[in-house]
Amino acid sequence: MKVEWENLKVPNFIFLSSLAVFVENLLYHPFxxxxxxxxxxxxxxxxxxxSGLKKQIVNLAKTQGITGFYRAYWLSSAATLPWLYLxxxxxxxxxxxxxxxxxxxxxxxxxxxxxxxxxxxVPFWVPLDVVIQNRMHKSNLNRSSYAVxxxxxxxxxxxxxxKGSVMTFFYYGLNSGIWWLSYxxxxxxxxxxxxxxxxxxKFRVVPITAAMIGAFLSVVITSPIDVVKIRMxxxxxxxxxxxxxxxxxxxxxxxxxxxxxxxxxxxPKFISRGPLSSVWAVVYELVIKYSxxx
Numbered sequence: 677m678k679v680e681w682e683n684l685k686v687p688n689f690i691f692l693s694s695l696a697v698f699v700e701n702l703l704y705h706p707f708x709x710x711x712x713x714x715x716x717x718x719x720x721x722x723x724x725x726x727s728g729l730k731k732q733i734v735n736l737a738k739t740q741g742i743t744g745f746y747r748a749y750w751l752s753s754a755a756t757l758p759w760l761y762l763x764x765x766x767x768x769x770x771x772x773x774x775x776x777x778x779x780x781x782x783x784x785x786x787x788x789x790x791x792x793x794x795x796x797x798v799p800f801w802v803p804l805d806v807v808i809q810n811r812m813h814k815s816n817l818n819r820s821s822y823a824v825x826x827x828x829x830x831x832x833x834x835x836x837x838x839k840g841s842v843m844t845f846f847y848y849g850l851n852s853g854i855w856w857l858s859y860x861x862x863x864x865x866x867x868x869x870x871x872x873x874x875x876x877x878k879f880r881v882v883p884i885t886a887a888m889i890g891a892f893l894s895v896v897i898t899s900p901i902d903v904v905k906i907r908m909x910x911x912x913x914x915x916x917x918x919x920x921x922x923x924x925x926x927x928x929x930x931x932x933x934x935x936x937x938x939x940x941x942x943x944p945k946f947i948s949r950g951p952l953s954s955v956w957a958v959v960y961e962l963v964i965k966y967s968x969x970x
Contacts, residue, residue: 866882908922
């Protein structure tokens with residue numbers, strides 16, 4: 677649904693978008709945990725086949741119970757700053773859609789707006805992201821976020837909280853930029869092709885389809901960056917030298933796991949970024965609708 681910036685009730689938007697992300701994360705977070713643990717754990721990957729994923733789910737349920745699937749849930753949900761990101765996205769896209777800009781800028785406005793949202797939020801995301809990723813490590817399974825953060829600080833000071841900052845920016849920037857660009861343009865094409873609009877598409881088939889296509893593209897393109905980013909953020913002991921920077925990190929993943937290693941955790945990501953991003957697309961459209969002055 678298209679709502680101009682002037683018609684957006686910002687307080688409503690902040691409340692509804694934050695609430696939506698906390699609820700959505702109830703579905704998304706378990707797959708994020710599975711993806712992260714598969715990337716952290718070396719050796720055979722379980723996140724690239726259904727049988728391996730099933731084994732990983734059973735093992736996690738047996739060893740940690742239902743709480744294992746929601747490790748660092750509250751911190752993860754708060755760390756995304758959904759209201760700030762979505763406000764930045766919508767405001768930037770609205771401004772760049774103005775006719776005073778070249779056509780290519782208007783067409784690329786979802787991509788640019790998605791990256792702009794990440795530029796604003798990544799400085800807040802990175803420290804929390806590092807703590808959350810380290811809580812997934814098997815050595816920290818029974819420890820609190822505070823205890824993990826304290827150990828990180830005692831190890832290398834504030835620098836510990838900004839490991840993989842550049843990779844984090846590239847990952848989130850590309851991930852969201854590609855998704856929004858694909859989502860907005862695919863949605864527009866599908867509406868025109870099917871001769872539908874937001875009112876006649878009662879079952880939200882168009883946004884659901886557009887979201888799944890965007891999710892597939894974003895996962896395929898950004899998965900290698902995500903793998904190296906998480907390895908850099910969670911490396912301990914002698915592993916730190918193997919993941920001291922992005923270039924060495926890519927080389928280390930290739931040497932240890934081959935090309936297959938760059939797609940560790942891909943299946944949980946596809947599941948969460950595919951069907952669940954379709955749920956998010958519908959929720960986002962509803963948030964926009966009920967945040968409108970009209």
